[in-house]
């Protein structure tokens with residue numbers, strides 16, 4: 001079925017997604033990449049690792065988790081804060097350290113919000129575990145034109161288009177750097193294992209947080225707040241909060257909801273690197289309609 005949606009006045013026509021839009025040849029790089037980041041750390045562990053490999057992982061993992069949550073998700077997909085063009089590029093580079101494409105992710109993720117848990121959702125658990133968890137990483141069913149139509153605010157920056165085309169280069173360079181400094185085990189455990197963990201945690205938000213957890217807000221999708229996923233993803237697991245009001249820099253709406261991504265954004269705001277951080281209005285947090293509105297609403301992503 002073909003549907004259309006709107007974002008910032010743009011119209012997107014979705015073609016049937018079933019089976020994806022890529023040929024087996026086009027899917028091969030993503031399949032090989034997923035195999036590599038899952039098997040190389042195992043090979044390294046079997047061959048033997050050094051403490052420095054695990055200390056590297058302990059430093060790299062939080063960096064990548066914050067790059068995904070703060071950069072990829074809250075900035076590029078939702079523009080939950082503003083920043084300068086140079087720092088925007090740095091955020092883009094940081095997201096590429098996870099082998100993620102800021103424009104590709106933003107397009108896919110905005111369409112996820114627009115069509116959550118419908119047949120046009122790019123990664124709903126209703127399609128099954130494999131399709132949601134790994135299938136959408138290999139082929140999200142979106143054409144390049146659909147991604148660009150959903151990201152017109154990003155594709156106007158040539159440097160972001162460069163990252164869009166060559167997003168694997170920074171990750172390959174980082175991997176080569178770790179190999180040069182610490183050998184195979186440093187690269188495989190210190191870096192690629194962190195990438196693999198982040199990939200799976202991102203998919204766990206898409207799958208687990210649409211199946212298990214609490215629903216504080218009555219969204220039209222199946223999103224849920226999952227405490228464990230929130231802890232592991234530095235706040236991204238407060239997914240029902242997020243679907244209810246996706247435009248904010250916060251995923252944890254209350255002080256007791258662990259959200260280091262939001263704390264980082266507040267820190268970057270305090271030192272002047274970002275500004276116009278979008279907060280959660282009190283009436284939204286408490287699930288009440290605005291004083292001048294018949295219903296509190298879901299903000300545009």
Ligand SMILES: [Zn+2]
Pocket residue numbers: 112116205206210223239243
């Ligand atoms: Zn979701």
Ligand SMILES: [Zn+2]
Pocket residue numbers: 073077078109113242246
């Ligand atoms: Zn989102």
